[in-house]
Amino acid sequence: MLERLVLFRQHPFPVLVMGVHRCTWCEPGVEKPGRMRKRSRFDFGNHGCDNLFIPGPDGRDFIAPELILHVIIAHQDAPPSEFLDAVMHGPDPGSSDFLARLERHAPTR
Numbered sequence: 331m332l333e334r335l336v337l338f339r340q341h342p343f344p345v346l347v348m349g350v351h352r353c354t355w356c357e358p359g360v361e362k363p364g365r366m367r368k369r370s371r372f373d374f375g376n377h378g379c380d381n382l383f384i385p386g387p388d389g390r391d392f393i394a395p396e397l398i399l400h401v402i403i404a405h406q407d408a409p410p411s412e413f414l415d416a417v418m419h420g421p422d423p424g425s426s427d428f429l430a431r432l433e434r435h436a437p438t439r
């Protein structure tokens with residue numbers, strides 16, 4: 331599951347970045363913003379600015395802050411089963427099905 335989430339991280343939801351998300355569960359000052367210390371090959375630090383787009387197999391789409399990887403690993407939190415099902419059984423990140431689903435959320439004039 332973590333391997334697939336990292337793949338989704340490589341195809342973030344394309345929005346204007348409005349700032350950095352910081353983990354509210356970590357103690358303040360544990361990790362300084364701007365220094366993306368990698369704790370494991372799945373944890374990219376306790377702050378980030380991208381969102382993951384996860385299209386589910388049942389047509390529902392999920393968007394999650396990239397911090398979800400940190401929260402799962404560092405804080406042993408489990409996302410809802412619907413989200414995990416989308417990660418494991420939805421279209422592959424970057425595939426034509428993935429891009430078609432992503433396009434449904436593109437702004438229109």
Ligand SMILES: [Zn+2]
Pocket residue numbers: 353354355356376400401404405
């Ligand atoms: Zn944290």
